Amino acid sequence: MSEVLRPQPEGVPGQRPMPSHREKGMAVLISAILMFFTLGTVGLAIDxxxxxxxxxxxxxxxxxxxxxxxxxxxLGDDVATANAAATASATRFxxxxxxxGYMGTDPAxxxxxxxxxxxxxxGVANGILQVDVVGAVxxxxxxxxxxxxxxxxxxATGTATRRTLVMMxxxxxxxxxxxxxxxxxxxxSTLVSNASSCEAMVYSAIQFLxxxxxxDYIGVTTFSSQAQVVYTPSTNYKKTGxxxxxKAIANQDCTGSTNTTPSLELSYAAIQNVGLKLAMNEIALFTDGVxxxxxxxxxLRTQKDTRYSPSPVSAINPPSTNVQLLHSDPNNPYSPTTYYLGTNVTPTLDSPYSTAQTTLKNSGxxxxxxxxxxxxxxAVQYKKYTDLAQGTRDAFGWYLGSASGPYLPRWIQDSGAPTNNFRNCQNNDAASEFAYKCYMMAVPSASTSPxxxxGSITVTPSSSGTLYNNGSSSSVGSMTSYSSKYGYRTGFQKTLPNVNVxxxxxxxPTPSSPNTLVSSQIIAYIPDTDQFGNSNRGFKDNWVFEVNSNCAPSGTPVNGGNLCRFRGGDWGSYSSVGEGSNFFQSGPYRNYLRPDFNNPYPVAAMNSTVSAANKIRNDTDYNIRIDTIYLMGNENVVDRDFLQIVANVEQIKPIVFDNGTVSPYSNPYFNPNQQKGLAMATTDGSQLAGLFAQIAASLLRLSR
Structure with missing residues (x-):
């Protein structure tokens, strides 16, 4: 069968032939399908x-x-209310x-x-509180x-961490x-007008909580003559009753001395006991003085030396065999002593006189x-002598065994001893507050065990009386707490309530009030370290307190109304004042801090406080910060740098009593590797609450 040839359509060479109806139908179908997916993709992208x-x-x-x-x-007083307050705060933020309804979201x-x-x-709490907020819309x-x-x-989830505060x-x-x-x-509930410093402190500290x-964990330590933790750090600190x-703060009244160092030690131990090393560990120290x-x-003193004798009325009672109290007699070469009771001369022999005595008397x-x-x-004269001597050798430096003699010296004679040395050493005049220097003071006891x-010893202010210069009748002024030559001191006291002396x-000698004989007679020197191993030697070694007076500006609210205070200074600039040094310059205890007058005690106390603060801040496990608040003016002495050094500030700032005479200067003891604290000061108790609030604001920022 022969093939039928069909003619090709005319057109542009190489052009694709027109699609058939079947092909056109497929294209429409594919386009529709692709449009569906494209709309979905675009919608997904938009939504x-x-x-x-x-x-x-x-x-x-x-x-x-x-x-x-x-x-x-x-904002809460317990965890449940705090959580509720935090939830409400989270909702507000x-x-x-x-x-x-943002972007059509459903608020419901x-x-x-x-x-x-x-x-x-x-498995052990580390001091970090994590706050997670899950929000869903x-x-x-x-x-x-x-x-x-x-x-x-x-x-979405938001997370914030808050460092737990552990504060003493x-x-x-x-x-x-x-x-x-x-x-x-x-x-x-409020701060009364004309509130005492004690009242202002109690009110402000309670508000601080x-x-x-x-x-957070908060505890409270108090100190005066002793230091004690009155509230162990706890998260229950906001509870009532x-x-x-x-309540622990409200139970405090103010009395006693200023024993600062033990309060730091107790607070340090309390923070360690809580054991939150990653927490914000803090000590906030308030004080009004040196x-x-x-x-x-x-x-104990086991060697003779020259020092101030017991003040004001304590008497030496040497053993019956004592031959150590040195004395000279420039008034009468025939008598071993010129001392009798409270006078400076040997008493006159009573009449009637014998013939020989009369002849001698008539010769002058x-x-x-x-x-x-x-x-x-x-017989009359001998009875008078024995009555005066009271059967002892305490009233005379010699002893008469019988009426016919001989007179026997009771103490070694020393031409180097000053006039009236026996009186200076005995120092038993109860009428006034004398401060005599005793040359080669006798050793109280041969015992060396222990x-x-x-214990602890503190300086105390005089209650009354006048000081006199080495037995003379010339007054050298009223006795003060930080005297550079004189002063009252206590006997041994407890440092902590549960640690006996x-x-x-x-x-x-058995100490009796005012117990100054302890530091004058019994103690050899102030030890180089305190009861906690802190150094009593340091930045105040050469400091004298009651010098360099200056006045705050007129109108400054100062307790008592007196605008002027001693600021202290280096003894090198005040060499004519008092003893001229806090250390023995000669004798067996040379270069040790002297215990026989007042100025060395606050020197050692401030040195040990700074040493303790440095030890605490140097603990890299707990990284404790120390903040200080200083209420100035309650004492006649103020100090510029002490609490600023304790707080480890970079710059020492002037205080109000400097009144433009001092510019800020670098803290020579600042340690950049330790926590920097805040150091605040005021003379006005009504401002304490504001200073506490500033510390709180700083802590709250740091704890975030």
Whole structure:
């Protein structure tokens, strides 16, 4: 069968032939299918983009809510109320950043869920509180609903961490703070006008507690003559009644001295006992004055030396075999001594005189007891002598065994001893507050076991009386707490309530009020380290306190109204004042801090406080920060750098009593590797609450 040839259509060479009807139908079908998927893809992209915008806003909002929740934790008095306050704070922060109905989201389906977790390391709490806020919203779809997806659930989690605060609040309750205006035990709701420093401190410290969270640990240490933890650090510190810290603070009144160092030691141990090394560990120290109490193992004096004698009325009672009290007699070469009771001369021999005594008297010789030329004595004269001597050798430096003699010296004679040395050493005049220097003071006891007595000694102000210069009648002024040559001091006291003072060995004088004989007679010197191993030597070694007076500007609120205070200075600039040094310059205890006048005690106390603070800040496990508040003006002495060094500030700032005479200068003891604290000062008790609030604000920033 032959093939039929059909003619080809005319057209452009190489052009594709026109599709058939079947081919056109397939193209339409494929296009329709592709359009369906294209619309779905575009819709997914658009709805997904909108969801992405919602997600971005949600992330920012829950992050803000987490921070808000962390801040809100400070608003409750216990964990439950703190969590509720934090949740409310998180909601406010979230709503402020995620407006209701944002991008069509459904407000009714929006949820915010905070959770609070104390983190652990190896199963042990580490001091970090983690706040997680989960936010979820329902975003509408515009294209995906054709695929039965009317909305999209979008969620995000915001996380914030808050360092737990572990803080010990140290409060000075020494006597210079004055007495409470309100009844002890009362929690003051307001600060009364003309409040005492003690009242202002109690009120401000209680208000300070309100800034912090029930997740924080807060404790309270107080110090005066002793230091003690009155509230162990706890998260329950905001509770009412005896379970809370506010009541522990309200139970304080102010009396005693200023024993600062032990309060730092107790607070340091309390923070370690909590054991949260990653927490914000803090000591906030409030005080109104110079540390003036020294603790330690005080070595007993076993060698003769020259020092100030017991003041004001304590008498030496040497053993019956004592031959160590040196004395000279420039007035009568025939008498071993010129001392009798409270006078400076040997008493006159009583009449009637024998013929030999009368002849001697008529030749111009004064009839004195102790002059061997007037022996033998009559019965009347001998009785008078024994009455005056009271059967002992304490009233005379010699002894008459019988009326016919001989006079026997009771103490070694030394031509180097000053006039009236026996009087200076005996120092038993109860009428005035004398401060005499005793040349080669007798050793109180031959006992050397134990070799030290452990306790604390503090300087105290004079209650009355006048000081005199080495037995003369010329006054050298009223006795003050930090005298550079004189002064009252206590006997041994407890440093801590549960640590007893070591017993004084047998043979040493028994201390009696005012106990200054302890530091003058019994103690060899102030030890180089305190009861806790801190150095009593340091930045104040050459300091003298009651010099360099200057006045605050007129109108400055200062306790007592006197605008002027001693600022102290280096003894090299005041060499004519007092002893000229805090150290023995000669004798067996050369180069040791002297215990026989007042100025060295605050020197040692401030040195040990700085040493303790440095030790605490040097603990790299707990990284403790120390902040200080100084209420100046309650004492006649103020100090510029002491508490600023304790706080480890970079720059020492002037105080109000400098009044433009001093510019800021670099702290020579600043350690950049330790925590830097705040050091604040005021003369006005009504400003204390504001200073505490500034410390709180700083701590809250650092704990985030």
């Amino acid at each position: 997904g983009g909108l969801a992405y915008l919602v997600k971005g806003r949600l992330i920012a909002s829950v992050d803000s809510a987490a921070l808000g929740a962390a801040r809100g934790l400070n 979230f709503n402020a950043n995620f407006p209701s 389906l929006t949820t915010i869920t905070p959770t609070f977790t104390l983190l652990t390391t190896g 329902t975003a509408p779809t515009y294209f995906m609903r054709m695929f039965s997806v009317p909305n999209i659930r979008v969620s 609040l140290i409060l000075d309750i020494s006597g210079s703070m004055g007495s409470r205006n309100t009844t002890v035990g009362t929690i003051p 309100n800034f912090f969270s029930p997740y 005896s379970a809370g810290a506010a 540390a003036n109490t020294v603790s330690g193992a005080f070595p 010789v004064t009839p004195l007891y102790g002059d061997s030329r007037f022996l033998p004595l009559s 070799a030290t007595v452990t 070591t017993a004084i060995p047998s043979g040493f």
